[in-house]
Amino acid sequence: MSGAPGAPQGAWDRLQALRAEAAGRRILDLFAADPDRAARFSARAGGMLFDYSKTAIDAEARAGLLDLAAGAGVAARARAMMAGEPVNATEGRAALHTALRDPDGPPLIVDGADVRPGIRSVLSRMERFAEDVRTGRFEAAGGAVADVVNIGIGGSDLGPAMAVRALAPYHDGPRCHFVSNVDGADIADTLAPLDPARTLVIVASKTFTTVETMTNAETARAWMAEAVADPAAQVAALSTAMARTAAFGIPEARVFPFADWVGGRYSVWGPIGLSLMIAIGPARFRDFLAGARWMDRHFLEAAPEANMPLLLALTGIWHAQVCGHATRAVLPYDERLARLPAYLQQLEMESNGKRVAMDGSDLARPAGPVIWGEPGTNGQHAFMQSVHQGTEVVPCEFLLAAEGHEPALAHHHRLLVANCLAQSEALMRGRTLAEARARLADRFEGDELERQARHRVFPGDRPSVTLAYPKLTPEMLGRILALYEHRVFAEGVILGINSFDQWGVELGKELATALGPVLEARESAESKDGSTRQLVGYLTGQGRG
Numbered sequence: 001m002s003g004a005p006g007a008p009q010g011a012w013d014r015l016q017a018l019r020a021e022a023a024g025r026r027i028l029d030l031f032a033a034d035p036d037r038a039a040r041f042s043a044r045a046g047g048m049l050f051d052y053s054k055t056a057i058d059a060e061a062r063a064g065l066l067d068l069a070a071g072a073g074v075a076a077r078a079r080a081m082m083a084g085e086p087v088n089a090t091e092g093r094a095a096l097h098t099a100l101r102d103p104d105g106p107p108l109i110v111d112g113a114d115v116r117p118g119i120r121s122v123l124s125r126m127e128r129f130a131e132d133v134r135t136g137r138f139e140a141a142g143g144a145v146a147d148v149v150n151i152g153i154g155g156s157d158l159g160p161a162m163a164v165r166a167l168a169p170y171h172d173g174p175r176c177h178f179v180s181n182v183d184g185a186d187i188a189d190t191l192a193p194l195d196p197a198r199t200l201v202i203v204a205s206k207t208f209t210t211v212e213t214m215t216n217a218e219t220a221r222a223w224m225a226e227a228v229a230d231p232a233a234q235v236a237a238l239s240t241a242m243a244r245t246a247a248f249g250i251p252e253a254r255v256f257p258f259a260d261w262v263g264g265r266y267s268v269w270g271p272i273g274l275s276l277m278i279a280i281g282p283a284r285f286r287d288f289l290a291g292a293r294w295m296d297r298h299f300l301e302a303a304p305e306a307n308m309p310l311l312l313a314l315t316g317i318w319h320a321q322v323c324g325h326a327t328r329a330v331l332p333y334d335e336r337l338a339r340l341p342a343y344l345q346q347l348e349m350e351s352n353g354k355r356v357a358m359d360g361s362d363l364a365r366p367a368g369p370v371i372w373g374e375p376g377t378n379g380q381h382a383f384m385q386s387v388h389q390g391t392e393v394v395p396c397e398f399l400l401a402a403e404g405h406e407p408a409l410a411h412h413h414r415l416l417v418a419n420c421l422a423q424s425e426a427l428m429r430g431r432t433l434a435e436a437r438a439r440l441a442d443r444f445e446g447d448e449l450e451r452q453a454r455h456r457v458f459p460g461d462r463p464s465v466t467l468a469y470p471k472l473t474p475e476m477l478g479r480i481l482a483l484y485e486h487r488v489f490a491e492g493v494i495l496g497i498n499s500f501d502q503w504g505v506e507l508g509k510e511l512a513t514a515l516g517p518v519l520e521a522r523e524s525a526e527s528k529d530g531s532t533r534q535l536v537g538y539l540t541g542q543g544r545g
Ligand code: F6P
Pocket: 153, 154, 155, 156, 204, 205, 206, 207, 208, 209, 210, 213, 264, 265, 350, 502, 505
């Protein structure tokens, strides 16, 4: 490939020109001009409907965005990724999470060896262990396992924690809990109500060196040691680092390994998903994998204009890089997806929150936006005020199931749907000054009418996309997560960055390690800046008086 990595400059220029030409045109004008706009700016696949018609993207802009993707070679890069090529170029390795969800696929050679047999064998071991735990064949000191505590952080926590919560209606195994923060409050509060003699601890860490996880794992082991003779018998490990799991005292039979080509934030599909498998059972876990596998095929095979991950990526590029909106809200109108925004924060911001391109050159444009969000309808009573009337435009992504899991509460679901649709409609439609005046005319007049009315104006023309799906089943969750993974990948290719490294987390880790001895007063804080010295003094009690 010649020139800077990513999409060619000409394709970016064309999009900027289209954006400038359309200044002043509103999204509602696009609907007025095209009665079929909703259908023509939507994609349907796998039972899902992705509607991006409530954006300023018109036919020309979409063509320009598709050119951008073609120019960056998204399709070829997707094939390369799934074929096991070393697409993670700064760490010199593959990014093969797609292989985890396709254990029975054709041979897949990485570094001279077929990776499928290893994936199949670990998956079968996980299934046997999960069934043993679920049926009580695996016994803790006090009998069958009642509670499972997954200790991990980042990708070793967010994936399973989000998915376990998302699939609560399918739980028929022991209760699952998640401890991630090194703040002792997290593990103390989690363990307090549990019986150590009936608890299984899963230490989830790709590297088995992450200080938060190792500290929490030691605390959990000490907690169990007070009540059971052999605490190691109630610990399992999910890791790539077999020597370190052995050094921690976890027998090989309860270590579920994976390869270093599984990135942390892409790891829920393999051993890191063990807690989910224990919660919902191996068969449903296989459905979850099948859902993701379906989306992998769709991403590889669907035509660009019908390709859901690609279109989702292009709406992201349009809003962040072409329109310059710095943040994006993810708003699941699905309470069980409460942890999805946090999961997507890691997926998107750790992947695409970069400042240099593949070749080390400075990026020519802003990279991944800030991702944030909360489930609806809660967000409506918190931050949506700003999204409707604030000075910053925040593109929103709504997620919504046609059907809930509570047939007896169908009226709740109708209200949920009505609220979700009303938000995207209100964002687009807005309310003019004339409309606001008319609503107040019977209460105010003159200057006071004007003043009051101005507070009630909604600028409107605020973009959103909506992903609707039939029901949040294990398979559908797999589809949704893989959809987002591929969207992040496609955005990364278009921007020309490596979405699979995360060097930005390193400096803070190094400095935290260096501050340990300072906080223990074994080393002086002299080399630190004035602010850090002052804070160390205050927090260690010397500078508080
Ligand atoms: O610090 C960032 C990170 O490396 C994430 O990418 C990863 O998901 C998390 O830490 C946990 O890492 P590990 O699984 O090795 O404990």
